[in-house]
Amino acid sequence: MAERSHAPGQSEGGGGTASHTPSHSRAETAAHLRHLLETEGDAIHAHTSVSNLQRHEVFDETDDLDALRSEARAVKEDAIDRLPDLIETVREAVEANGGTVYVAENAADANAYVADVVDDRAATSTAAESASDRPSVVKSKSMTTEELELNDALESEGIEVTETDLGEWVLQVADDTPSHIVGPAMHLTREEIADLFTEQFDPDEEFETAEELTRFARDHLGERIREADVGITGANFVVAESGTITLVTNEGNARKCAVTPDTHVAIAGVEKLIPSIRDLEPFVDLIAKSATGQEISQYVTMLSPPTESPTLTFDEPDEPIGANTDAEANGSTDREFHLVLLDNGRTEMREDDQLRETLYCIRCGACSNSCSNFQAVGGHGFGGETYSGGIATGWEAGVHGQDSAAEFNDLCTGCTRCVDACPVKIDIPWINTVVRDRVNRDVEPAAYDFLVDGLTPDEESGGLDLGKRFFGNIATVAKLGSATAPVSNWLGETAPVRSLLERTLGIDQRRALPSFERHSLVDWFDARGGEGESKRRAAAGRRESHDEPTDALDRDVVLYPDVYTNYVDTDRGKAAVRTLEALGVPVSVPDLPESGRAPLSQGMVATADTQASKVYAALAEDLDAGRDVVVIEPSDLAAFQREYERFLPERSFERLRDNSYEICEFIFGLLENGADPAALSTAGGDGARIGDGNGNENENENGDNGQPIAYHSHCQQRTLDLEAPTVAVLERCGYAPRTSTVECCGMAGSFGYKREYYEVSMDVGDRLASEIEQASTDLVVASGTSCGDQLETLLDRTVPHPVEVLAPNAGP
Numbered sequence: 001m002a003e004r005s006h007a008p009g010q011s012e013g014g015g016g017t018a019s020h021t022p023s024h025s026r027a028e029t030a031a032h033l034r035h036l037l038e039t040e041g042d043a044i045h046a047h048t049s050v051s052n053l054q055r056h057e058v059f060d061e062t063d064d065l066d067a068l069r070s071e072a073r074a075v076k077e078d079a080i081d082r083l084p085d086l087i088e089t090v091r092e093a094v095e096a097n098g099g100t101v102y103v104a105e106n107a108a109d110a111n112a113y114v115a116d117v118v119d120d121r122a123a124t125s126t127a128a129e130s131a132s133d134r135p136s137v138v139k140s141k142s143m144t145t146e147e148l149e150l151n152d153a154l155e156s157e158g159i160e161v162t163e164t165d166l167g168e169w170v171l172q173v174a175d176d177t178p179s180h181i182v183g184p185a186m187h188l189t190r191e192e193i194a195d196l197f198t199e200q201f202d203p204d205e206e207f208e209t210a211e212e213l214t215r216f217a218r219d220h221l222g223e224r225i226r227e228a229d230v231g232i233t234g235a236n237f238v239v240a241e242s243g244t245i246t247l248v249t250n251e252g253n254a255r256k257c258a259v260t261p262d263t264h265v266a267i268a269g270v271e272k273l274i275p276s277i278r279d280l281e282p283f284v285d286l287i288a289k290s291a292t293g294q295e296i297s298q299y300v301t302m303l304s305p306p307t308e309s310p311t312l313t314f315d316e317p318d319e320p321i322g323a324n325t326d327a328e329a330n331g332s333t334d335r336e337f338h339l340v341l342l343d344n345g346r347t348e349m350r351e352d353d354q355l356r357e358t359l360y361c362i363r364c365g366a367c368s369n370s371c372s373n374f375q376a377v378g379g380h381g382f383g384g385e386t387y388s389g390g391i392a393t394g395w396e397a398g399v400h401g402q403d404s405a406a407e408f409n410d411l412c413t414g415c416t417r418c419v420d421a422c423p424v425k426i427d428i429p430w431i432n433t434v435v436r437d438r439v440n441r442d443v444e445p446a447a448y449d450f451l452v453d454g455l456t457p458d459e460e461s462g463g464l465d466l467g468k469r470f471f472g473n474i475a476t477v478a479k480l481g482s483a484t485a486p487v488s489n490w491l492g493e494t495a496p497v498r499s500l501l502e503r504t505l506g507i508d509q510r511r512a513l514p515s516f517e518r519h520s521l522v523d524w525f526d527a528r529g530g531e532g533e534s535k536r537r538a539a540a541g542r543r544e545s546h547d548e549p550t551d552a553l554d555r556d557v558v559l560y561p562d563v564y565t566n567y568v569d570t571d572r573g574k575a576a577v578r579t580l581e582a583l584g585v586p587v588s589v590p591d592l593p594e595s596g597r598a599p600l601s602q603g604m605v606a607t608a609d610t611q612a613s614k615v616y617a618a619l620a621e622d623l624d625a626g627r628d629v630v631v632i633e634p635s636d637l638a639a640f641q642r643e644y645e646r647f648l649p650e651r652s653f654e655r656l657r658d659n660s661y662e663i664c665e666f667i668f669g670l671l672e673n674g675a676d677p678a679a680l681s682t683a684g685g686d687g688a689r690i691g692d693g694n695g696n697e698n699e700n701e702n703g704d705n706g707q708p709i710a711y712h713s714h715c716q717q718r719t720l721d722l723e724a725p726t727v728a729v730l731e732r733c734g735y736a737p738r739t740s741t742v743e744c745c746g747m748a749g750s751f752g753y754k755r756e757y758y759e760v761s762m763d764v765g766d767r768l769a770s771e772i773e774q775a776s777t778d779l780v781v782a783s784g785t786s787c788g789d790q791l792e793t794l795l796d797r798t799v800p801h802p803v804e805v806l807a808p809n810a811g812p
């Protein structure tokens with residue numbers, strides 16, 4: 001097996017408390033992630049891609065999916081609200097059945113209780129003695145027991161522990177740690193597992209197929225289950241009213257662990273409680289769909305453990321269970337059930353308005369599967385002491401502390417693809433942002449930080465990493481860069497400056513820097529004649545493009561000049577202005593504040609809050625006048641339509657959300673209401689369509705009616721469900737779009753500039769570039785700033801915004 005490494009600052013057992021110190025991070029983090037890309041990345045990507053694809057397919061086939069997800073979330077919200085009462089309810093239900101409920105305050109408390117149960121049971125066990133004469137335990141997969149480090153705790157007490165989930169057992173044999181909360185060994189290939197088993201068990205013949213491996217595991221583990229003194233399981237859900245333990249698995253080992261030994265210990269976080277059996281329904285429907293893309297798991301086991309049910313004996317395999325009514329001979333009086341409910345920080349999470357949502361998590365792993373960065377490095381990179389993937393930041397901060405979360409938190413780029421994937425609609429990117437903000441504020445200021453306080457246009461305290469402060473204030477940087485261009489661009493390409501930027505800000509020297517325009521988009525618009533000139537051009541466009549003008553086409557637009565469009569890629573802003581005017585819509589391009597997206601991405605929440613208020617104040621008069629706000633950069637639109645809900649008064653947020661549009665979404669609305677696409681620059685040139693919409697006179701090689709064009713939509717755009725309007729507009733203008741299935745470009749704003757993440761960024765981008773190249777067209781467009789930059793680097797060609805291929809060519 002290839003040598004594997006753990007995160008910088010973590011112990012090899014995965015349970016050490018890591019101290020987040022920026023001084024070690026860049027070089028060591030880069031080396032660690034590079035190692036994971038080389039040793040685990042391909043296997044992780046293969047497995048997560050399959051799960052992701054299958055989830056998409058089964059979600060598409062599910063009726064009323066959104067209602068189902070909303071129902072599940074409502075149950076979790078109610079359960080967490082009523083948690084203290086539900087704990088008492090489940091205690092009464094389990095004790096009425098003769099079982100025991102123990103609420104453990106922390107890991108040490110839980111481990112001590114379980115060890116005592118095992119020792120007591122082993123003293124009177126009717127199970128066959130194990131070969132080692134040590135008390136023996138068999139376990140099914142449980143992330144909660146991973147959180148407890150239960151195996152190590154029991155082994156230290158002389159108790160033999162055997163994992164019975166195939167993946168977990170492979171890791172136990174390999175002395176490795178889980179890389180995924182559902183598929184713990186997905187970072188290992190079949191060949192690596194075969195080599196491991198051959199080395200450890202010295203079989204007569206080497207293992208060659210997956211079937212041979214699983215058959216060996218089944219026989220080996222079956223014997224351990226039959227001999228065990230105690231069986232330990234987790235619980236996907238615990239029904240408070242009946243004490244029912246629900247286990248959702250694909251191997252069937254969990255129910256064997258629960259019923260074969262005389263004693264069953266179920267360990268679950270207190271958040272696993274739900275009020276009633278009826279409340280279980282949406283979760284059973286959703287969990288397999290979300291985790292593995294199955295309609296339903298192979299095994300859904302619901303146990304309301306009666307302690308008087310007969311135990312199993314393997315001495316008389318032909319004798320029916322319970323046929324012998326003699327209690328002592330049948331062993332029925334010896335069955336025990338213990339439900340251990342774990343707090344371990346969860347009560348504090350419940351009281352934390354920002355982390356509380358983490359407790360809604362059902363541990364399906366969909367956030368991991370949907371995350372491009374996780375697909376590249378897996379949970380050994382994108383994970384902490386126990387948990388991995390997007391939701392891991394909340395869990396690690398809550399149960400292990402912020403230091404553990406800080407080790408991997410920056411791998412979340414806030415792309416929001418996990419929001420669509422989460423079956424209970426957890427706003428995972430916001431949790432990551434909040435924890436990032438807290439980590440930032442916990443850093444002790446350096447001796448020179450007083451020089452920064454008051455001199456930077458943000459709301460952050462001293463101690464903030466200089467790289468984060470730089471990117472969080474990118475609007476100021478861009479404004480200065482534009483004002484001093486082209487000198488700023490020349491300096492940015494010199495070796496001494498690039499070396500300095502890498503050493504002080506962590507900007508990788510391999511990444512090309514943006515080139516600032518001397519004249520901003522706002523400058524260009526004003527010099528062109530401002531709103532008056534735009535109204536004149538729009539009036540001319542209205543006469544040419546509207547056969548039958550309607551009220552729906554009588555619009556006025558404020559074009560939001562995002563930082564990149566205003567100071568770097570002004571061409572796409574100019575194209576947007578010309579396109580809207582050609583369709584009869586007058587435009588204004590005021591000098592507006594940065595949206596707050598940049599500081600938000602760095603965890604600078606206070607600064608983002610301030611920016612949101614500034615933006616709304618600047619746009620309030622336009623909103624009052626009924627003007628539409630049109631946005632080119634999808635991440636800024638996402639701020640207006642998602643994150644601002646947390647910063648603005650409800651009515652203010654709703655006004656901006658309901659009156660802001662992505663540029664191609666707005667164009668699509670105009671075309672839907674009668675505007676003529678012939679006013680635009682179409683694939684046929686000079687307003688000519690390819691094909692008449694009815695025949696196939698200009699079919700391309702794929703049978704599409706139009707000129708092939710490869711299109712990559714921004715991740716935030718997909719979450720806002722705004723990919724389709726761009727596709728529709730391109731089709732109406734004579735193109736045949738081939739949309740990418742790879743959801744992330746890997747650049748993600750500042751992420752791809754950072755030294756420690758450069759290789760991850762390029763690995764993710766390579767997968768997208770490979771797909772684009774297979775589209776067999778030289779024409780490639782991308783909606784996002786980062787997407788276009790990354791693809792231009794990887795494809796070595798110009799990648800414009802879609803509006804740039806739609807804009808009329810004539811005129812300034």
